Amino acid sequence: MAAPVVALKTGMLFDTDEQDRDPFGAYIADDAAAAAAQAVARLRGWSTGSIRKGGLPTALRLLGVAPPPRFLILDIEGLPIEEVEAGLTEIARLGTAIIALGAINDVNHFRRIVRAGARDYIVKPVDADALGEALVRLEQPGDAANPAGRLVGFIGARGGVGVTTLAVNAAWIMAEKLSRRTALVDMDLYAGNIALALDIEPTRGLREAFDDPERVDEVFLQNAMAKFGKSLHVLATEEDFDDAVRMTDDKVLMLADTMRANFDMTILDVPRHFVMREPQLFSRFDELVIVAELTLQALRDCNRLTKLLQARNRQMKIQIVANQTTSKPDVSVKEFETGIDGKLRCVFPHDPKTFAAAGIKGRALAGHKPKHRIVADLHRFCIELAGVPEEPRQGFFRRLGKR
Known part of the structure; x- marks a missing residue:
């Protein structure tokens, strides 16, 4: 017989500021x-110390004396549904988003669990992919039926700094490691390199999207985008140089909004001339990554781009990364950071041979050499770009361990 569910201790006051909570906890x-x-x-950079043995009864006992995490996985297998409902209702009142795990595959059972306060219910056996996808749904802003995806642009301070390489690898990590349904869009219709880098056939989808933007919906995207790996969808074309494609701000904005509505993450590889030709696109980005080299010219152009784009979208977060960095760059990291009056988010070393080997195989470096230093640093950066909640400096479970 299952142990009875213990009620939460009442009268407890918690500091429930989002920054003070652990992002994640589990009782399994x-x-x-x-x-x-x-x-x-x-994969999300969270402590595994918040994963504890036990199920809903253990959670009720321990959460009565601790602030709850933002996301909580609860094992309810073997418990009577009435006790599950009572326990979930109590924990949900603490402001945590609950994913319940159980063994009963029944729609009425699912509805009762959700009505009691769980945000999702997963039938066992469960794997990392299923849990990751469920957490993505909770991490996304908007309501459960219409979550809002994130839109991130990659642009070069100058040409030839490896923007496409970083965009491809970031998109691969989002899809394969962070469980995001990810769109990767090469906005250069004539000389883009994303299709070439991934060894996939370019499509005419992007051209058709600009020719008739009213057609762009979920069905159109399914047919127009190339599927790569688990959940990466690529929109890339190679139009003839003498074939003019009519692009306007309205068309570009419709594409960006449709991508946001249909994908958890959309990464756009943006040519620099878009800054002048399609300026309204930059009003849609959640974050923009400016890729630079450690040179005086790149330092100048980083500052010019940052000043202009911050004026166009004050809500957009701009990140600057240094790429293809040699052991003796023209400008040191310290000098560059002084020049931009800020910190470089990442400094990626120059490793052309490794990237060339991955390119020959038509793979992202993150899939070809997952333990490479560049991949590890980019993975940590992608966690931030994806909007994954950060670990607080001293979470509850770590504080318990110090007592």
Whole structure:
């Protein structure tokens, strides 16, 4: 017989500021589900110390004396549904988003769990992919039926700094490691390199999207985009240089909005001339990554781009990264950061041989050499770009460990 669910202690006051909470916690009874939760936590840069043995009764006992995490996985297998409903309702009142795990595959059971306060219910056995996708739904802003995806642009301070390489690898990490349904769009219709880098056939989808933007919907995107790997969708074309494509701000904005509505993450590889030709696009980005080299010219152009684009979209977060960095750059990291009056988010070393080997195989470096230093640094950066909640400096479970 299952142990009765214990009620939460009442009268407890918690500091529930989002910055003070752990982003994630789990109370799981079986080893397979616990291993899946640990894998998801590691990929998102979260502590695995917040994953505990036990289910809903353990959570009720411990959360009565601790502030709840933002996202909570609860094992409810083997408990009577009435006790599950009572326990979920109590925990949901603490302001945490709950994913319940159980063994009953029944729609009425699912509805009762959701009505009690869970945001999602997953039937066991569960793996890291299923848990990761469920967490993505909770991490996205908007309501559960219409979550809002994130739009991130990659642009070069100058030409030849490896923008496409970073955009391709960031998109691959978003899709394969962070469980995001990801769109990768090469906005250079004539000389873009994304299709070439991934060894996929370019399509006419982007051209058709600009020719008839009213057609662009979920069905159009499914047919127009090339699928790469688990959940990466690529929109890239190679139009003839003498074939003029009519692009306007309205058409570009419609494409950006449709991407946001249909994907968890959209990464746009943006040519620099868009700054002048399609300026309204930059009003849509959640974040913009400016890729530079450590040279005086790149320093100048970073400052010019940042000043202009901040004026166009004050809500957009601009990140500057240095790429293809040699051991003796023209401008040191310290000098560059002084020049931009800020910090470089990442400094990626120059490793043309490794990137060339990945390109020959038609693979992202993140898939070809997942332990490469560039991949590790980019993975951490992608966690931030994806909007994954950060670990607080001293979470509750770590504070418990110090007592």
